[in-house]
Amino acid sequence: AQSVTQLDSQVPVFEEAPVELRCNYSSSVSVYLFWYVQYPNQGLQLLLKYLSGSTLVESINGFEAEFNKSQTSFHLRKPSVHISDTAEYFCAVSSYSSASKIIFGSGTRLSIRP
Amino acid sequence: GAGVSQTPSNKVTEKGKYVELRCDPISGHTALYWYRQSLGQGPEFLIYFQGTGAADDSGLPNDRFFAVRPEGSVSTLKIQRTERGDSAVYLCASSTPPGGGASDTQYFGPGTRLTVL
Numbered sequence: 001a002q003s004v005t006q007l008d009s010q011v012p013v014f015e016e017a018p019v020e021l022r023c024n025y026s027s028s029v030s031v032y033l034f035w036y037v038q039y040p041n042q043g044l045q046l047l048l049k050y051l052s053g054s055t056l057v058e059s060i061n062g063f064e065a066e067f068n069k070s071q072t073s074f075h076l077r078k079p080s081v082h083i084s085d086t087a088e089y090f091c092a093v094s095s096y097s098s099a100s101k102i103i104f105g106s107g108t109r110l111s112i113r114p
Numbered sequence: 115g116a117g118v119s120q121t122p123s124n125k126v127t128e129k130g131k132y133v134e135l136r137c138d139p140i141s142g143h144t145a146l147y148w149y150r151q152s153l154g155q156g157p158e159f160l161i162y163f164q165g166t167g168a169a170d171d172s173g174l175p176n177d178r179f180f181a182v183r184p185e186g187s188v189s190t191l192k193i194q195r196t197e198r199g200d201s202a203v204y205l206c207a208s209s210t211p212p213g214g215g216a217s218d219t220q221y222f223g224p225g226t227r228l229t230v231l
Binding site: 004009042043044045046049090092098100101102103104105106107 | 117118145147149154155156157158159162169170172173205207209219220221222223224225
């Protein structure tokens with residue numbers, strides 16, 4: 001079985017500062033990795049995903065995440081955040097054999113201060 | 115086109131009652147998923163349909179929970195003898211997996227907030 005740990009339930013940062021949201025996973029088999037975002041009063045949406053190939057994946061709004069197999073991590077980073085990045089971010093994992101069953105972490109609430 | 119829609123948006127019921135939650139997936143999406151999100155937690159997988167059949171129902175917590183998708187489009191999640199612990203936001207998602215896989219993005223609906231008094 002897979003599991004996901006997001007150690008930080010809340011991360012407050014100032015606008016234009018860099019941010020890192022941490023994610024560690026546990027699995028005995030190969031996995032796919034995801035970051036989902038939930039903006040205030042909106043539904044959950046996919047931010048980026050790692051399936052295979054390059055371990056660094058990027059989103060269209062400047063976020064990136066790097067798959068580190070040895071450390072079983074998939075941390076999300078952005079060099080300079082904007083007020084509009086305020087949201088809850090969920091790290092998630094699925095296995096190769098059960099790819100449609102996504103296991104989510106408990107989420108990290110990112111709050112941006114002007 | 116229209117996204118995933120869920121009705122009702124809010125449902126308040128009393129302990130022991132039966133409830134039905136409806137999900138309308140994006141047109142043409144063959145795969146449909148139900149998740150449950152409790153306060154302060156991430157979504158928890160319940161069940162996955164490929165067409166009309168449940169391909170994976172390993173997340174259903176007990177036999178009070180049941181879901182159907184009779185025509186391969188709309189799905190209904192049914193909860194019998196509701197308990198206070200069933201209170202949560204129930205999310206539905208849909209996707210178009212050619213073979214069922216992580217390469218296919220799941221599109222989520224806004225959810226139904228269920229409150230059991």
